[in-house]
Amino acid sequence: MEPSTKSTKFADLVRGDKPVLIDFTAAWCGPCRMMPPILAELKHKTGDKLTIIKVDIDKNPHAAQAYNVMSVPTLLLVHRGETKWRQSGVVPASQIHQAIGPFIG
Secondary structure (H helix, E strand, C coil): CCCCHHHHHHHHHHHCCCCEEEEEECCCCCHHHHHHHHHHHHHHHHHHHCEEEEEECCCCHHHHHHCCCCCCCEEEEEECCEEEEEEECCCCHHHHHHHHHHHHC
């Protein structure tokens, strides 16, 4: 059986040369609803140096399991297949930017 295009694209993305910030989220999670404006501000600060994606743990349980995500929201910075930074809970954009800065150049 061929792997799905979606999972192949995800795997290619997280193994790529550009750092990826994964926002593990869920529709039922109240704090997760606070993340979109925070991540928009972060995207504004980082520009093209960083790809930001959202992964719903209920729709993509294998991704959550692969990264050992136990609570949402959880943010992971992945670069070339390696987790460089991880944080659970709502975090201000400035704090995220400071933490991931060394990994995004």
